[in-house]
Amino acid sequence: MQALIEARGLHLHYGRKKALDDLSFAVQPGRVVGLLGHNGAGKTTLMKALVGLHAAEGTLSVLGRNPCRDRVALLEHLAYIPDVAVLPRWARVSQLVTLMAGLHPKFSADRARALIRRTSVGLDDTVKHLSKGMVVQVHLALVAAIDARLMILDEPTLGLDVLSRKAFYEMLVDEWCDGERSVVISTHQVEEIENLLSDVLMLNEGRLVLSLSLEDIDRRFVALGHDPAAADAIAAAHPLLRYRVQGGSAALFDGAPPPEVAALGRRLRPSLVDLFVALTRRPEINRTQGL
Amino acid sequence: MDRFTRFHTLLLREWMQHRTGWLVLMALPTLLMLGLSLLDGQGLAVDGDNEVHIGQLSQQPLVLQTLGWSVATAGLALLLVGLTVLAQLPGLARRDHQDRSIEFWRSLPISHVQGSGATVLMHLLLLPAAVVTAALLGAQLVALLFIVLHHGPLAWLQQPWGLLLPSLLLGALRLWLGLLLGVLWLSPLLLLTMAASAWLKRWAVPVVVAASMLGTFWLDKRLPVPLVGPAFRRIGTEALYALLAPDLFDGPRRLMQGDMLTAVQGLPGALIQDILRVLASAATPAFLVALAGGALGFALLVLRRQRTE
Numbered sequence: 001m002q003a004l005i006e007a008r009g010l011h012l013h014y015g016r017k018k019a020l021d022d023l024s025f026a027v028q029p030g031r032v033v034g035l036l037g038h039n040g041a042g043k044t045t046l047m048k049a050l051v052g053l054h055a056a057e058g059t060l061s062v063l064g065r066n067p068c069r070d071r072v073a074l075l076e077h078l079a080y081i082p083d084v085a086v087l088p089r090w091a092r093v094s095q096l097v098t099l100m101a102g103l104h105p106k107f108s109a110d111r112a113r114a115l116i117r118r119t120s121v122g123l124d125d126t127v128k129h130l131s132k133g134m135v136v137q138v139h140l141a142l143v144a145a146i147d148a149r150l151m152i153l154d155e156p157t158l159g160l161d162v163l164s165r166k167a168f169y170e171m172l173v174d175e176w177c178d179g180e181r182s183v184v185i186s187t188h189q190v191e192e193i194e195n196l197l198s199d200v201l202m203l204n205e206g207r208l209v210l211s212l213s214l215e216d217i218d219r220r221f222v223a224l225g226h227d228p229a230a231a232d233a234i235a236a237a238h239p240l241l242r243y244r245v246q247g248g249s250a251a252l253f254d255g256a257p258p259p260e261v262a263a264l265g266r267r268l269r270p271s272l273v274d275l276f277v278a279l280t281r282r283p284e285i286n287r288t289q290g291l
Numbered sequence: 292m293d294r295f296t297r298f299h300t301l302l303l304r305e306w307m308q309h310r311t312g313w314l315v316l317m318a319l320p321t322l323l324m325l326g327l328s329l330l331d332g333q334g335l336a337v338d339g340d341n342e343v344h345i346g347q348l349s350q351q352p353l354v355l356q357t358l359g360w361s362v363a364t365a366g367l368a369l370l371l372v373g374l375t376v377l378a379q380l381p382g383l384a385r386r387d388h389q390d391r392s393i394e395f396w397r398s399l400p401i402s403h404v405q406g407s408g409a410t411v412l413m414h415l416l417l418l419p420a421a422v423v424t425a426a427l428l429g430a431q432l433v434a435l436l437f438i439v440l441h442h443g444p445l446a447w448l449q450q451p452w453g454l455l456l457p458s459l460l461l462g463a464l465r466l467w468l469g470l471l472l473g474v475l476w477l478s479p480l481l482l483l484t485m486a487a488s489a490w491l492k493r494w495a496v497p498v499v500v501a502a503s504m505l506g507t508f509w510l511d512k513r514l515p516v517p518l519v520g521p522a523f524r525r526i527g528t529e530a531l532y533a534l535l536a537p538d539l540f541d542g543p544r545r546l547m548q549g550d551m552l553t554a555v556q557g558l559p560g561a562l563i564q565d566i567l568r569v570l571a572s573a574a575t576p577a578f579l580v581a582l583a584g585g586a587l588g589f590a591l592l593v594l595r596r597q598r599t600e
Contacts, residue, residue: 053397075400076292088392090308099307102300103399105292139395 002064003028004150004182005050009058012045012206019045020056021206029149030179032172032196035186036276037203043186044082046203047154050184051080063150076105079148081156087135089128093121100142112145118167132159140168144176151176153185157192165189169196194272204280221275222253226265237261241278252278297401301409302417316375317422320368321429324360328437349441353450354555360434361427361459365466368426369534372419380481381496383410384489384592393599403596411589415474415481420467427463454555461562465536468566472573473533476526476581482588489595525577533569 005027012020020042027033037043049056052071060067065074087096093116101109116123119137127135136159143151157165172183173196184201187193200217202210212220225245226234235242237258239251245268252270256262306313348356387393396406438447474481488495506519572578 051398072400072402075398080398082394082398083391086391086394088308088387088395089390095307099300099304100399102303103297103401105400 001029004063005184006061007059010046010049010056010060011058012042012049012054012056014045018206020049023058023203023208025201025208025211027150027182027184027199029182030177031182031198032177033182033184033199033201034190034193034197034272035184035201035203036190036272037186038280040205041203041280042206043203044154045206047080047152047184047186048082050152051075051078077149079143079146079151081139081143081153083154087127087139090126092124092126093138094123096127096138096142097123100145104146106147107142108145108147112142115141115144115171119164133161133164136160137164144171149181151181151183151185153183155186155188157187157189165192169193172196190272190276197272200272202276202279209279210275217272217275218269220255221270222256222262223250223268223270223274224253224257224262224265225250225268230264233264234261241274241281243274243277250274294405298405298409301401301405302413305409305413313418313421316372316418317425318429319371320364320422320426321433323367324364324430324433325436328360328433328440349437353438353442353446354455356438357431357434357450357455358458358555358558360437361430361462364426364430364433365423365462368422369419369466372422376414376419379414380485381488383414384485384595385492386410388599393596397596397599403593407589407592407596411482411485411592415478416471419470419474423466423470424463427459427466431459451555457559458555458562461559461566465562465566465569469533469536469569472569473530475573475585476530476533476578478585479581479588480526482585482592484588486588486591486595489592522580526581529572529577529581532572536565536569 003026005025007026008024010020010023011018023046035043035046045054048054049060050062050067052062052067052069052074055068062074063077067074091099097109097112097116100107100112113123116138119134119141121130121134121138125134127138130138136157140156143153157168160168169192176183185193194214197214199213200210201208210217221240224234224239225248227248231242231249234249234251237251237253239253239257241252243250243252250268251257251265252274348359351359387396435447438450484495484499487499491498503519503523507523511517511520
């Protein structure tokens, strides 16, 4: 099956700063990919490169197209939210539906209206009179009404309350993910979407530090919960991260720890948050801040 | 979905965003002239030699009254829309950046050429054409009311429409053509100013003014043949002629002093001559250079939109 996104050796510079540094990854159909990284790690830059708004060096194919050369044709088959608070403030919601219907060939005005009716926003409301959360709801409803093969979402739930975020994730899983379409979603609320994700891409200072499915993450990384008495022995095995858990301490290893170390604790499921901290925190902090 | 549908939707976007102001702009010349037509005993200077009172205008032949109101209303519309466009122009290029909605538009399958082109076409051509057309139509209402007020309801119907209609229609055609050619002559100044605003933000107008003055008063003195000053003069002269048709303004004087019937009968011919003259001025290398300058400004606009972070 051909990948929906294929990237090899991607580089992108802003002047002398390296925004993307030798990225290589693939996104298969039917996957929900979490794009994680600190502020300034390169998530937005990568997403803009995927939709042809930034020209990156290297090889990049999205839905079989070169994003920069075939940007308009690509965007006809793709739904993209760059940043949720960017709807034109002068527009009424109904006008946005009309404009989207005239600009995007895969947009369904009826579906958009149905999705908007599920929110607290009226079709006659003007964007400038909506709260930030309402603007987000409208934008998500508009994008969800696009019958696209690939959805690229940059912090889509920023500004939404927990109920609205939950409703969005449910809509994503129930109505969008059909085994053929894929989603690439960047977010800081890692814990909330961990159960939705099938794959993870982690960026740190422009570099891809992890590109794995969640199943492979479970197989590769081992978290070991242990008593304080075993702390020194655990530390001597050079885990990626040592952290607190309820009732004690834990350590995260890349690969299986030595059997004598494994025997000192009990195996836990590593959370994405802990993995994220382990792989993107500076190494000297990892070594010096022991628990 | 074809490109025309998308482009049409982008034009619709402009209308949706600005329609309140544009409707006011379309109605204003007619409303002002309506107000003026209800005044009595007020002076209105037609030219330097003759002063015409509104009350006196009602004593002129009816065809002159209708033509007079049409010219005055269209002239006022041209002035108002010209001032509006010039005031809005520097801000247009960065309009969507202020509320960051540029990111929303760039997330849709719209080419940068279409995105910039719809804005330029709507604001520089379609809006002025709509305002002037509304003014011409409104002027007929003003003339109708003025004539009915001073001469009774049947007088308006009894005008020589066989003479008047061709003049009005050809006058409208001359106006639309003049708008198109005037904007094209001015396109280097208009679009390079827009592009400067897109790239330099609030520094655009000062930089454009400074560069123009530098070119005219410093560079031209050092060139074997002055270029900048003569280029500005040529663009200004041709655009002014295209927009205002100064030769035709001899008409009111002829209409008032000479044989009115002959003058009105000659007006369609004079208009056709003027249309041909203004088309001939566009069939020159200077016009092509002006278009090239406009194309450069547009290309810079598109490039800026493409590179928006």
